[in-house]
Amino acid sequence: MxxxxxxxxxxxxxxxLHELYRVTTRPWTLMEICGGQTHSLVKNGLLDMLPPxxxxxxxxxxxxxxxxxxxxxxxxxxxxxxDVIFCSFGDMLRVPGSSQSLLHAKAAGxxxxxxxxPLEAVQLAIDNPSKEVVFFAVGFETTAPxxxxxxxxxxxxxxxxxxxxxxxxxxxxxxxxxxGDPSNVIDGFLAAGHVCTIMGTTEYDPIALKYKxxxxxxxxxxxxxLQGILMTVSQLEKGTYKVENQYARxxxxxxxxxxxxxxxxxxxxxxxxxxxxxxIPDSGYEVKDVxxxxxxxxKFNIHLPVREEDPDCxxxxxxxxxxxxxxxxxxxxxxxxxxxxxxxxxxxxGACAAYYQYKSSVxx
Amino acid sequence: xxxxxxxxxxxxxxxxxxxxxxxGLMTHQLLQTEVFDLLHNDWLDQQHDGATFSLNGKxxxxxxxxxxxxxxxxxxxxxxxxxxxxxxxxxxCGAMARYLSLSFIIEEGLEISLFREVLQHIKAAAxxxxxxxxxxxxxxxxxxxxxxxxxxxxGIGHIHPRAAIHHNRIVPGDVVIVSGEIATHGMAIMxxxxxxxxxxxxxxxxxxxxxxxxxxxxxxxxxxxxxRDPTRGGLASVLNEMTEATKLGVMMNEDSLPVNxxxxxxxxxxxxxxxxxxxxxxxxxxxSEAVAPTLLEVLRGMKGGEQAAIxxxxxxxxxxxxxxQSRIGGHRVVNFLPGEQLPRIC
Numbered sequence: 004m005x006x007x008x009x010x011x012x013x014x015x016x017x018x019x020l021h022e023l024y025r026v027t028t029r030p031w032t033l034m035e036i037c038g039g040q041t042h043s044l045v046k047n048g049l050l051d052m053l054p055p056x057x058x059x060x061x062x063x064x065x066x067x068x069x070x071x072x073x074x075x076x077x078x079x080x081x082x083x084x085x086d087v088i089f090c091s092f093g094d095m096l097r098v099p100g101s102s103q104s105l106l107h108a109k110a111a112g113x114x115x116x117x118x119x120x121p122l123e124a125v126q127l128a129i130d131n132p133s134k135e136v137v138f139f140a141v142g143f144e145t146t147a148p149x150x151x152x153x154x155x156x157x158x159x160x161x162x163x164x165x166x167x168x169x170x171x172x173x174x175x176x177x178x179x180x181x182x183g184d185p186s187n188v189i190d191g192f193l194a195a196g197h198v199c200t201i202m203g204t205t206e207y208d209p210i211a212l213k214y215k216x217x218x219x220x221x222x223x224x225x226x227x228x229l230q231g232i233l234m235t236v237s238q239l240e241k242g243t244y245k246v247e248n249q250y251a252r253x254x255x256x257x258x259x260x261x262x263x264x265x266x267x268x269x270x271x272x273x274x275x276x277x278x279x280x281x282x283i284p285d286s287g288y289e290v291k292d293v294x295x296x297x298x299x300x301x302k303f304n305i306h307l308p309v310r311e312e313d314p315d316c317x318x319x320x321x322x323x324x325x326x327x328x329x330x331x332x333x334x335x336x337x338x339x340x341x342x343x344x345x346x347x348x349x350x351x352x353g354a355c356a357a358y359y360q361y362k363s364s365v366x367x
Numbered sequence: 368x369x370x371x372x373x374x375x376x377x378x379x380x381x382x383x384x385x386x387x388x389x390x391g392l393m394t395h396q397l398l399q400t401e402v403f404d405l406l407h408n409d410w411l412d413q414q415h416d417g418a419t420f421s422l423n424g425k426x427x428x429x430x431x432x433x434x435x436x437x438x439x440x441x442x443x444x445x446x447x448x449x450x451x452x453x454x455x456x457x458x459x460c461g462a463m464a465r466y467l468s469l470s471f472i473i474e475e476g477l478e479i480s481l482f483r484e485v486l487q488h489i490k491a492a493a494x495x496x497x498x499x500x501x502x503x504x505x506x507x508x509x510x511x512x513x514x515x516x517x518x519x520x521x522g523i524g525h526i527h528p529r530a531a532i533h534h535n536r537i538v539p540g541d542v543v544i545v546s547g548e549i550a551t552h553g554m555a556i557m558x559x560x561x562x563x564x565x566x567x568x569x570x571x572x573x574x575x576x577x578x579x580x581x582x583x584x585x586x587x588x589x590x591x592x593x594x595r596d597p598t599r600g601g602l603a604s605v606l607n608e609m610t611e612a613t614k615l616g617v618m619m620n621e622d623s624l625p626v627n628x629x630x631x632x633x634x635x636x637x638x639x640x641x642x643x644x645x646x647x648x649x650x651x652x653x654x655s656e657a658v659a660p661t662l663l664e665v666l667r668g669m670k671g672g673e674q675a676a677i678x679x680x681x682x683x684x685x686x687x688x689x690x691x692q693s694r695i696g697g698h699r700v701v702n703f704l705p706g707e708q709l710p711r712i713c
Binding site: 007011013016017045046047048049050051052094097106225339340341351359360361 | 635638692693694695696697698699700701702705706
C-alpha cells in the first residue's frame with residue numbers, strides 16, 4: 004500500500020521518538036483534533052511510547068460523536084416516515100438519539116441504507132421516484148464537498164425527491180471554543196489532515212496568533228503523528244506559535260479550490276449544537292435558501308422537542324481535555340460501545356470507544 | 368377469435384412460488400427434478416423422512432445456517448459456504464464430515480435457474496469434500512419474509528483417533544498459527560454488497576479444511592490443542608473466546624499477520640479492521656511450542672496452507688486478554704467487537 008506503509012516504518016517511528024525524547028524538557032498538553040488521529044494513536048500503541056511529559060488530549064474531531072441528540076432525533080424521525088429512504092454513512096447507524104439509534108429504527112422496519120457517497124443517494128432518488136430519499140449529511144469540512152455536490156447534481160438533474168439533513172460541523176470554531184474557555188489546558192494542536200486537505204491551512208493562522216498556540220496540520224499514520232507531535236513540541240520548547248504542515252503530501256496551504264467552491268455554493272455557515280460541548284456560534288453548515296427544497300428540515304417541516312443528553316456523561320470534559328475516558332465513573336460500566344451514554348463512546352473513532360476497544364483492558 | 372382456457376400450471380415454472388412449498392405436486396416435482404436427480408445417492412433415492420446409517424466410534428455433530436447476501440460473490444456462493452462451513456465446523460472438532468443434511472428456506476419469487484445453480488455448486492462442493500447429502504427439507508416463505516434463499520446444513524463425522532482438541536489443554540507458551548491470509552472472504556462479500564461495490568480481485572477463501580486437519584492430526588495428534596475457523600467476528604473473536612474460556616492471554620504480532628495486500632487496502636478504504644472480518648477457508652490452530660515450526664512447514668506444503676503463519680503465543684500475562692504488538696512496537700488490546708463493523712464516515 005503505497006503512501007501508507009512508508010508512514011508505518013518502524014525505523015522512521017524510532018527516529019521521531021528518539022528526537023521527541025531529546026527535545027522534550029517540560030510537560031506539554033497537546034490535543035489531536037481528529038478522531039482518526041485518536042484512533043491511530045491508541046490502535047498503534049503510540050500513547051504509551053511517548054515521553055511521559057507529553058499528555059495527549061483527544062479533541063472533538065469525530066463527527067459521529069459530536070452530532071447532537073437533537074439532530075439524531077431528526078434523523079430517526081425522518082427514517083420512520085412512510086416512503087422515506089434514509090441514507091447514511093455506516094458509522095452513524097449505531098449512534099443513539101434520545102430514544103434509539105438508526106440501527107434500531109432499521110430493525111423495526113425503517114428503510115435505512117448505508118451508502119458510501121451522497122451521489123449514490125441522488126441515483127437512488129432517480130431510481131425510486133415514488134420515494135423521498137434523504138441523505139444524512141454528517142461530517143466536518145471533509146465530507147461537505149461531496150454532500151454539496153449531491154445537491155448541485157440533484158438540482159442539475161431536476162431531481163425533486165432528494166434532500167439532505169445537514170449536520171456539518173467546522174473545526175476552527177470548535178478550537179476557538181476550547182481555547183477561549185478559561186479552564187483551557189491545551190498547549191498545542193495537531194490539526195486534522197483531512198479537513199485541511201479541503202480547507203487549506205490559512206484559517207488557522209489567526210487562531211495560532213490570537214491564542215499563541217502552535218498548530219501543526221498532521222496526518223494519520225504513526226510516523227505522521229509522531230512527526231506532528233515532534234513539530235508541535237519543538238515549537239513549544241522554542242516558544243514559537245506558527246501553523247506548520249506535517250501532512251504536506253496531501254494538504255496545500257490554499258486547500259482544494261473546487262471543493263470549497265461546491266461548499267460555498269450550497270452551504271451557509273450557521274450556529275451548531277455539539278454533542279458534549281453545547282452550542283458554538285458559526286460552527287456548522289446549513290443548506291442555503293436557494294437550495295431550500297433540498298433541505299430535509301424545511302421539506303419535512305421537522306419540529307421536535309429538545310432532549311437532554313445523559314447527565315452522567317462527561318464527554319464535554321473529555322473533549323476539552325479536562326479528563327481522560329478512564330476517569331469517568333461510567334466508563335466501561337454503564338457506558339460501553341454497545342450502550343453508549345454519550346458522544347465519545349458511540350463511534351469507533353471517539354476517544355472513549357478507542358480507549359475501550361484498545362486500551363481499557365490494559366489499563367485495568 | 369380463438370378463446371383459450373388458461374390452466375393453472377402444475378409444473379415447475381420460472382420462479383419459486385408458494386405452491387412449491389405446499390407439500391403437494393409442485394413440491395414433489397421441484398424436489399424430483401431439481402434436487403433428487405442432481406444429488407442422488409443411496410440415502411436420498413429412498414425419499415424417506417430421514418436417513419438411516421450405522422456409525423461406530425466417537426462422532427461429532429454440528430449445524431449451521433447460511434444467509435449470505437448476495438448469493439453469489441467473487442470466489443463462491445451460498446452453496447459452497449453451506450457445504451464447506453459445516454464440513455469445517457466438524458473439522459474444528461477434529462472430525463471428518465461424512466453425512467450432511469441440507470435444508471432450504473426459499474423466498475417466493477426466487478428464479479428457479481438460480482436455485483438450480485446453487486444446487487449444482489452444492490453438489491460440486493459435497494463431491495470435493497467427500498461428503499454425502501443424505502436428508503433435507505424445503506420450505507417456501509412469502510415474498511418479503513426471507514432474502515431469496517437461506518440454507519441450513521447439519522453434519523456428522525468421525526473424530527480422528529488422535530484428536531484431543533479442547534481449550535483446557537492450552538498452556539502458556541503454546542503457539543498460535545493461522546492457516547492462511549485473513550479477512551479475504553468478508554472483503555470479497557463487501558466488494559459486491561449493494562451500495563458498497565468496489566473493484567477488486569479479492570475472492571472468497573471458502574474451502575473445506577477437513578483434509579488439512581486430518582493430515583495435521585495424522586502427524587501431530589494431541590500436540591494440536593485448539594482448532595477454530597474464524598468465520599463471523601474474525602480472528603479477534605475466536606482468540607477472545609479462547610482467552611476468556613482459558614483465563615490465559617495471547618500476544619499477537621501485527622507484523623506476522625498474513626493479510627493480502629488488496630484486502631488490506633480495501634479494509635483501509637472502508638475503515639474496517641481485518642482482525643474482525645469474516646473468513647471461510649482458514650483456521651486458527653493452537654499447538655505445542657515444540658511442534659510449531661514443523662507443523663507450520665507441513666501446513667505450508669498443503670493446498671490452502673501456503674500462507675500459513677505463526678501469529679502469536681499464549682501467555683500467562685494479561686489473562687483473558689488478546690494483546691497485539693503493533694508494527695511500530697506499541698501494544699493494544701484486541702477486544703471483542705461490539706456489534707457489527709460499520710464503514711466509517713471519513
